Structures are given as structure tokens and as C-alpha cells.
Amino acid sequence: MSKPTPERPNESPPNKQDSTVGERVDTAQPDPQPVKEAPATDVSLISGEGKPREYKVDNPSFFMQRGYQVLLVLGLIAAFLLVMVYQTLFGRIEQPAxxxxxxxxxxxxxxxxxxxxxxxxxxxxxxxxxxxxxxxxxxxxxxxxxxxxxxxxxxxxxxxxxxxAAMVKVQIIEGKTSQDLYQTLRDNNGIKKEVLTADSDNTSIAQALDLVGILPSAVVNSSDPIVNHNLEGWFAPDTYYYGEGTSDKQVLTDLYKRQQQTLTEAWENRAADLPYKTPYEALIMASIIEKETSVVEERPLVAAVFKNRLDKGMRMQTDPTIIYGMGSRYDGNIRRKDIDEKTSYNTYQIDGLPPTPIALPSAASIEATLHPADSDALYFVATGTGGHKFTSSLAEHNQAVKEYLSVMREKKSQTPPQ
Structure with a gap:
């Protein structure tokens, strides 16, 4: 009996390789998972177009972006405040000197x-x-x-x-004359005298102030000493305060500029169909109105009376013009001979307006002159109780005069003797 041949350690069993191959072929394997394609790159994340990048709250870039926004807002606020402060202190007011x-x-x-x-x-x-x-x-x-x-x-x-600076008061009352103004400045020790010297007159004052050009040629060339180079009416009456040492030239120039501005503005906005051809004629009329009434509400009515009289070719017949034409001769009374005397100013004897104003008119009188009341009155007379009565016919006027005289007689009778 033959003995079986023992296996060698290094020898593979028969058909071992084949068996292995068979096992690989026969062994069932699971289906492979499909390979996912990588997502396409979002171009907006590179170019910045489209929706903005979203960050997580814990992302440092999130806090940087928010910080920039806060700084931008704070910067804009600061810039606005700086502009506001600059404009407040250094923004310019559009106006002439x-x-x-x-x-x-x-x-x-x-x-x-x-x-x-x-x-x-x-x-x-x-x-x-x-x-x-x-x-x-x-x-x-x-x-x-x-x-x-x-x-x-x-x-x-x-x-x-x-x-x-120490201040000095210069008070010019409405209705006073240019001569009153000159004397007020002469008497004021705080005003330096450059123009109003001891020998100054109308001509030298007008030339020293360089105001000759504002006067009509008839005034400049008049042979009447009251009329010649007379600057009456051209200074605005009011109360002023000046630094001590201010010159009379400065004061007079300032008052002239103020009156000129008032007259110019009123003339540019005047009513239609007035009988005055120039602002100077309106200034003359304003001075007469100033002398005729101190009641502000009456001034447009007085202006209407004189306008109506000029329109009809009637003489103005106003007492203050008689007084002005008399000059230093006036003693407080007007007599029949004074009414009948033909001077450059007496409107009972001359047609139309006098050659110059007769007083320093207020802005209210200038305004009334250029905006008279809508009235057909041709006359007015004092009531004796304050103010005036305005009438449209001579008969009504004569009756008003009788009433005035009656009131004055009654007052005189009640006055105790001195």
C-alpha cells in the first residue's frame, strides 16, 4: 500500500488559482454609487454682481462690513454738521453794504x-x-x-x-425841517463838525455832501435863497444812535441814503394815474401831507384831496406852504397879507407844487402820497376836537369851517383868563 504523499508547505493546493479566480467572478458586488458632479462656480461671488455675499454671524467679514457701514453713516453726519456750522458762521448774506x-x-x-x-x-x-x-x-x-x-x-x-464806544443820540422828529436837523447836529457835542460850519449855507452843504445832482436844475439855479440848493425833504426823520466822534457828514449821508431808499421803493410800487412826474415831486407832496396832519389814518385822505385838486387844475391852498415861504419872518400867525403875498412856496398864489419839499416827511407820508385813498374829497378843515372833516363841495366845506370856528369859540370861552 503506498503512503500518501504529504503536502509541502510551500505548495499550493491543486487548482488554487483557478478557484480564486472563480470566486472573484462569482462573488456578487453591489452596484457602484453614481459620481456627483462638482457644482458650477457662482460667478457673482467673484464679480460682485447679483445678490450680495451672505455671511454667517460668526464670520469676521460680517463684522467688518457692518463696521464700514456704521463709519460711513457717522462720517456723513459729521460732514453735515461741519457744513452746517460753517454755513452758520461763514455763510454770506446776499446784500449790499x-x-x-x-x-x-x-x-x-x-x-x-x-x-x-x-x-x-x-x-x-x-x-x-x-x-x-x-x-x-x-x-x-x-x-x-x-x-x-x-x-x-x-x-x-x-x-x-x-x-x-460811547453813543450819542440824534433825534429827528417827523415834520421838522432840514434847518432843524442842521441845528440839532450843531448843538450835539458828540458829533464832529465837518459840513455844518459857522458859515455853511444850502449851497456849501449840498456840495460838501455831493448831493447837488439829486436836485432839479430849477432848484440849483434859483435866485431865491430859500430855494437855491435846498436839500429839504431828503433826510429821513427818526431817532438814531451814533458813536461819539461821528462826523456830521456821516450822519447826513446816512439819513439821505435811508430817505432815498424809502422814496425809491415807494415810487416803484406807486398807484396808477398819479399827477407826479418824478419821485422828487412825490417827496414834495409827502412833506405837505406830513405838515397837514399828524393822524396816520388821515394821511391817505389828505393825499387824495391834493391829488384831486391837482387833477382838476385847482390850487392846493395849503397853509404850511405859506409858513415855509415866509422863512424866519413867521412869528406863529398867518395874516391876510401873508396869504396874499406871492412867494416861491405860497400855494394860494402859485399853481401846482412848490419848488422843494417844506419838511422832512416820514415813510408813512411818502407811502400815503403814492397810495392815496379812493375819495372825491376836495376840501378838509380841522374839527377842533382832533382830526379833520373832509368834504367834496365848497358849500360843505364852508359849513365845516363854521363848525370849526364854533368849537374854537366855545373852547376860548371856557378858558380861564390869565
Whole structure:
């Protein structure tokens, strides 16, 4: 019996390789998973187009972006505030160089609303802080010369000078004459005399102020000493405050400019169909109205009476013109011989207007002249109890005169003897 041959350790069993191959072939394998394609790159994340990149809250880029936005907003606010502060202090008011009158009791804060209207982005709060921190003294009454197109800071600097100078009062009452004005300035020790010297007259005053050109040739060349170079009417009556040492030339020039501005503005807005050919003729009429009544409400009616008389070719017949033409001869009474005397001004004896104004008219009288009341009245006379009675016929006027005389006789009878 033959013995079986023992297996060698290194020998593979028969058909081992085949068996292995068979096992690989026969063994069932699961279906392979389909391979997913990589997503297409979002171009918007590179180019910045489309929807913005979204970050998670814990992403550092999120906080950087928010920080930039906050800084941008704060920067815009700061820039706006800087512009507002700059405009408030250094924004320019569009206006020519001009005189500004500050009345007693006015304050710096009271000027802010006007500046707020004229300066874009003007802040009253910023202005108040600036005034509180920079201006030490209160606002003083006076006349101040502001430069052309000033800033608020420049205007405050000019106004602040009033606190450092002694002020003198110059009071010019409505209806007073230019001679009254000249004497007021002569008597004021705080006003330096340059024009109103001891030997000054109408001609020298007009030439010293360089105002000859505003007068009609008939006034400049008149042989009547009252008329010749007479600047009557050209100075605005009011109460003014000037720094001590201001010259009379400065005061007169300022008052002239103010009156000229008032007359020019009123003339440009005048009513239609007036009998005045020039602003100067309107100034003459305004001075007569100023002398005829001190009742503001009556001025348009008085203006209507004189307009109606001129339209009809009637003489004006106003007593104040008699008085002015008499000059220094007037002693408080008008007599029959004064009415009958033909002077350059007596409107009982001359046709139309006198050659110059007879007083310094107020702005209210100038306005009334150029906007008379709608009335057909041709006469007026004092009532004796205040004001005047206006009538349209001579018969009515004569009756009003009788009533006036009766009132005056009654008053005289009740007056105790001296």
C-alpha cells in the first residue's frame, strides 16, 4: 500500500488559482454609487454682481462690513454738521453794504430769525452757542455800517464794536425841517463838525455832501435863497444812535441814503394815474401831507384831496406852504397879507407844487402820497376836537369851517383868563 504523499508547505493546493479566480467572478458586488458632479462656480461671488455675499454671524467679514457701514453713516453726519456750522458762521448774506439801525432793547438773539432766512443751513442753536461763547457785551443801540455780503461772524464783529464806544443820540422828529436837523447836529457835542460850519449855507452843504445832482436844475439855479440848493425833504426823520466822534457828514449821508431808499421803493410800487412826474415831486407832496396832519389814518385822505385838486387844475391852498415861504419872518400867525403875498412856496398864489419839499416827511407820508385813498374829497378843515372833516363841495366845506370856528369859540370861552 503506498503512503500518501504529504503536502509541502510551500505548495499550493491543486487548482488554487483557478478557484480564486472563480470566486472573484462569482462573488456578487453591489452596484457602484453614481459620481456627483462638482457644482458650477457662482460667478457673482467673484464679480460682485447679483445678490450680495451672505455671511454667517460668526464670520469676521460680517463684522467688518457692518463696521464700514456704521463709519460711513457717522462720517456723513459729521460732514453735515461741519457744513452746517460753517454755513452758520461763514455763510454770506446776499446784500449790499448798508447802514443798520439797532434800537434800544434789541438783542443778538433777536437778529437770528432774519439771518436764518437768508443763509442756507443756518442753525440758530449753533449761532446761539457762538454768541454765548464769543460775545461778551450786550447789543448796543446805534447805527452800524455792515459790509457787502457779510457773514454772521463779520456782522457780529461790527455790532460788537458798539459796546466799546460811547453813543450819542440824534433825534429827528417827523415834520421838522432840514434847518432843524442842521441845528440839532450843531448843538450835539458828540458829533464832529465837518459840513455844518459857522458859515455853511444850502449851497456849501449840498456840495460838501455831493448831493447837488439829486436836485432839479430849477432848484440849483434859483435866485431865491430859500430855494437855491435846498436839500429839504431828503433826510429821513427818526431817532438814531451814533458813536461819539461821528462826523456830521456821516450822519447826513446816512439819513439821505435811508430817505432815498424809502422814496425809491415807494415810487416803484406807486398807484396808477398819479399827477407826479418824478419821485422828487412825490417827496414834495409827502412833506405837505406830513405838515397837514399828524393822524396816520388821515394821511391817505389828505393825499387824495391834493391829488384831486391837482387833477382838476385847482390850487392846493395849503397853509404850511405859506409858513415855509415866509422863512424866519413867521412869528406863529398867518395874516391876510401873508396869504396874499406871492412867494416861491405860497400855494394860494402859485399853481401846482412848490419848488422843494417844506419838511422832512416820514415813510408813512411818502407811502400815503403814492397810495392815496379812493375819495372825491376836495376840501378838509380841522374839527377842533382832533382830526379833520373832509368834504367834496365848497358849500360843505364852508359849513365845516363854521363848525370849526364854533368849537374854537366855545373852547376860548371856557378858558380861564390869565
Amino acid at each position: 448798508q447802514m443798520v439801525t439797532i434800537e434800544k432793547g434789541q438783542t443778538y438773539y433777536g437778529l437770528l430769525p432774519q439771518w436764518q432766512q437768508q443763509i442756507p443751513l443756518f442753525s440758530a442753536s449753533v449761532a446761539k452757542l457762538y454768541i454765548k461763547s464769543q460775545v461778551d457785551a450786550p447789543l448796543h443801540a446805534g447805527i452800524y455800517q455792515l459790509p457787502e455780503n457779510p457773514t454772521m461772524a463779520e456782522a457780529l464783529q461790527v455790532l460788537e464794536q458798539g459796546a466799546k
